Amino acid sequence: MYAQMIKTARPGIKSREEMTDQEREFQDKIDNDIKIEPRDWMPEDYRKTLIRQIGQHAHSEVVGQLPEGNWITRAPTLERKAILLAKVQDEAGHGLYLYSAAETLGVTRDDLVERLHEGRMKYSSIFNYPTLNWADIGAVGWLVDGAAIINQVALQRTSYGPYSRAMVRICKEESFHARQGYHAIMKMAFGTPAQKKMAQDALNRLWFPSLMMFGPSDKDSVHSEQSMAWKIKVKTNDELRQQFVDQTVPQIEYLGLDLPDPGITWNEEREHYDFTDPDWNEFFDVLKGNGPCNTDRMRDRKAAWDDGQWVRDGLLAHARKKAAARVAAE
Amino acid sequence: MAEVDNTALLQFLLRTGDNTLILGHRVSEWCGHAPILEEDIALANTALDLIGQTQLWLGYAAEVQGMGKSADDLAFLRDVWDFRNVLLVELPNGDFGQTLMRQFLFDAWHSIMLPRLAKGTDERVREIAQKAVKEVSYHVERSADTVVGLGDGTEESHARMQAALDYLYPYVGELFESDEVDAAMVDAGIAPDPASLRDEYDALVGRVMEKATLTVPDGSFAHKGGRTGRMHTEHLGHLVSSMQWLQRAYPGSEW
Numbered sequence: 285m286y287a288q289m290i291k292t293a294r295p296g297i298k299s300r301e302e303m304t305d306q307e308r309e310f311q312d313k314i315d316n317d318i319k320i321e322p323r324d325w326m327p328e329d330y331r332k333t334l335i336r337q338i339g340q341h342a343h344s345e346v347v348g349q350l351p352e353g354n355w356i357t358r359a360p361t362l363e364r365k366a367i368l369l370a371k372v373q374d375e376a377g378h379g380l381y382l383y384s385a386a387e388t389l390g391v392t393r394d395d396l397v398e399r400l401h402e403g404r405m406k407y408s409s410i411f412n413y414p415t416l417n418w419a420d421i422g423a424v425g426w427l428v429d430g431a432a433i434i435n436q437v438a439l440q441r442t443s444y445g446p447y448s449r450a451m452v453r454i455c456k457e458e459s460f461h462a463r464q465g466y467h468a469i470m471k472m473a474f475g476t477p478a479q480k481k482m483a484q485d486a487l488n489r490l491w492f493p494s495l496m497m498f499g500p501s502d503k504d505s506v507h508s509e510q511s512m513a514w515k516i517k518v519k520t521n522d523e524l525r526q527q528f529v530d531q532t533v534p535q536i537e538y539l540g541l542d543l544p545d546p547g548i549t550w551n552e553e554r555e556h557y558d559f560t561d562p563d564w565n566e567f568f569d570v571l572k573g574n575g576p577c578n579t580d581r582m583r584d585r586k587a588a589w590d591d592g593q594w595v596r597d598g599l600l601a602h603a604r605k606k607a608a609a610r611v612a613a614e
Numbered sequence: 615m616a617e618v619d620n621t622a623l624l625q626f627l628l629r630t631g632d633n634t635l636i637l638g639h640r641v642s643e644w645c646g647h648a649p650i651l652e653e654d655i656a657l658a659n660t661a662l663d664l665i666g667q668t669q670l671w672l673g674y675a676a677e678v679q680g681m682g683k684s685a686d687d688l689a690f691l692r693d694v695w696d697f698r699n700v701l702l703v704e705l706p707n708g709d710f711g712q713t714l715m716r717q718f719l720f721d722a723w724h725s726i727m728l729p730r731l732a733k734g735t736d737e738r739v740r741e742i743a744q745k746a747v748k749e750v751s752y753h754v755e756r757s758a759d760t761v762v763g764l765g766d767g768t769e770e771s772h773a774r775m776q777a778a779l780d781y782l783y784p785y786v787g788e789l790f791e792s793d794e795v796d797a798a799m800v801d802a803g804i805a806p807d808p809a810s811l812r813d814e815y816d817a818l819v820g821r822v823m824e825k826a827t828l829t830v831p832d833g834s835f836a837h838k839g840g841r842t843g844r845m846h847t848e849h850l851g852h853l854v855s856s857m858q859w860l861q862r863a864y865p866g867s868e869w
Contacts (some may be wrong), residue, residue: 357857418869588646
């Protein structure tokens with residue numbers, strides 16, 4: 285997940301007649317579920333779309349350290365602190381892995397980071413929401429990682445080989461995080477009244493932002509069609525969102541928490557839960573930079589990068605001296 | 615070998631576990647703010663190892679104390695004056711250079727102390743140290759490499775690392791202080807006299823600083839008071855107040 289509103293060059297898709305021979309051959313591979321590998325020919329727009337999507341995904345993993353890091357120093361037990369540290373470490377690792385996948389498309393990590401800091405690339409809207417009480421950490425694992433997994437399990441079948449393989453590995457760790465998150469929130473929901481209140485507060489605040497993670501409704505998602513045809517995306521936003529709601533509502537009921545949306549009801553006919561759409565105006569506001577934490581998150585990331593310039597320069601200078609000394613010795 | 619007195623053993627375990635707890639906490643403050651993604655991962659990994667070691671040291675301390683407490687009770691429900699970590703680990707992180715310099719100065723000591731504990735007479739101490747020594751041999755390798763890289767990097771990185779060393783060095787001496795607790799550990803064959811490790815430490819630090827083109831400060835003055843609990847720095851109270859907040863605000867809850 286963590287990739288929303290990925291732009292393709294133009295809405296809609298080319299018909300076979302409009303395609304060049306090369307493009308037709310490419311599309312045939314996709315249609316036959318043959319993975320595209322870095323050295324294969326690919327349409328420029330496929331490459332650009334993937335760079336945007338994988339890059340946004342990588343940025344999300346990196347920025348996602350911040351709301352969780354917000355609670356590492358206040359984790360209530362040594363075990364919870366260790367679990368959270370391990371999770372954040374995994375996520376930074378996912379970021380690294382995804383940047384490497386993006387680099388196979390001919391872009392550098394530094395370039396992607398620069399685009400993020402200049403506001404030319406985005407990260408998932410969810411990380412622009414604050415973590416305000418300890419139950420948020422459980423809820424992030426349960427809801428946010430839960431939502432991410434639904435998307436990423438689908439993405440294991442994505443057409444670009446390195447991205448698909450990254451997803452297989454990442455999904456394993458994310459599933460573990462989601463289980464740990466659910467366990468943490470279970471402790472709260474079944475704990476003291478104060479803890480239950482924290483769990484409810486976290487659920488109420490994070491429910492709609494979690495639904496937004498899947499991106500706008502299919503009818504408003506102008507770039508989805510081409511991405512689906514290229515199998516960069518393999519399920520629609522609405523399909524994935526419905527799957528998330530269907531999976532999560534029974535979990536909320538098991539926890540004995542109130543549903544965060546009075547519109548949630550079982551629909552016999554559809555055999556799915558009905559639910560209230562998130563406020564898409566809020567979603568677009570967050571994307572435009574007006575979420576509760578956008579400014580702080582970017583300021584933190586830029587500060588980390590800028591304050592670290594001397595470290596990167598120093599280590600690079602040392603590596604060059606060592607290399608020069610080796611050459612001189614030979 | 616003398617039978618070990620539980621009061622002394624408890625103090626020894628608190629000293630060891632509080633060092634890893636407080637340093638692990640400090641390192642974890644970096645989460646998401648490191649100069650490069652690889653460092654975010656490495657810092658989280660170091661913090662995780664240290665917190666894992668803390669669970670073992672303080673878990674054993676709680677057993678020795680015999681009051682039905684847990685490692686969490688010791689970490690989250692003692693006040694500042696009961697902490698027994700050296701002052702070095704409670705100092706604020708400063709910049710990345712200061713954090714890594716502190717890490718190296720601690721890792722170097724840790725990497726010399728733990729193999730001794732791993733051969734001592736107390737089975738539990740031995741087991742914990744044997745597990746920790748593997749992690750710490752990696753920590754010291756990494757922190758030494760970083761100190762060398764930054765010391766011998768650019769003019770700016772060199773100046774920053776020298777400043778970090780100058781600031782931190784007066785806190786090193788406390789690691790080698792000996793008192794009656796240490797004497798009891800030596801008598802029982804559990805741990806070496808800290809003072810006896812100093813030569814090996816100076817040699818290791820000297821080698822790394824030479825490669826890093828950094829100058830080890832003259833003078834033997836040592837700030838101390840952490841491992842005896844006589845006088846911590848002002849910084850520890852702030853660390854403890856955020857670390858312990860949930861346990862203090864919602865006593866008796868399970869998390």
